[in-house]
Amino acid sequence: DAGVTQSPTHLIKTRGQQVTLRCSPKSGHDTVSWYQQALGQGPQFIFQYYEEEERQRGNFPDRFSGHQFPNYSSELNVNALLLGDSALYLCASSFLAGRGRGEQYFGPGTRLTVT
């Protein structure tokens, strides 16, 4: 059973550019959450997608947007990249119908470097 997969593993972009990160959830999961983990910090919640809609959002600007596809996979898009966007971006999947007692399974992350 494949766990959560993310692509690419590493990415280097220039300030002002746009980036798209991809995530495939664990088999049987229908909900995808995205987190940003800056160096030396804990992950911070960006947003969560369920049924192809953004259900919850953390304190991130509109430059951060996402999408969920019918097969439950998801994309995270960041526009107008800033140096401060350099971080490890983690995707987590879960089963919403589990209603609270389930947990989120994390992927290995995408390391984004903005120069």
Place this chain on the structure above:
Amino acid sequence: AQSVTQLGSHVSVSEGALVLLRCNYSSSVPPYLFWYVQYPNQGLQLLLKYTSAATLVKGINGFEAEFKKSETSFHLTKPSAHMSDAAEYFCAVSNVNGGSQGNLIFGKGTKLSVKP
């Protein structure tokens, strides 16, 4: 608002010694609490979770944590450290909707070093 505080950004123990990683939470409602481990250049792996059942929770790799409401704590322990336990550990609390629906709020992490 919910929050998590992890005391000690870096803990060092000798192999075979007790591991104690501290976590205090703030929540206006009964919380769901989690401990995750992160090995270098990897994602997060769930160690254990508290979801309002037994207050002493046993997890993987010999770790356990005790939920103490009076102290708003959820400290992680392991009786005997192994070299393979060296990693970063994160305590997290979920929002009112729970662990799978809600977003997780993480502490800043504690890096555990194990000396031979």
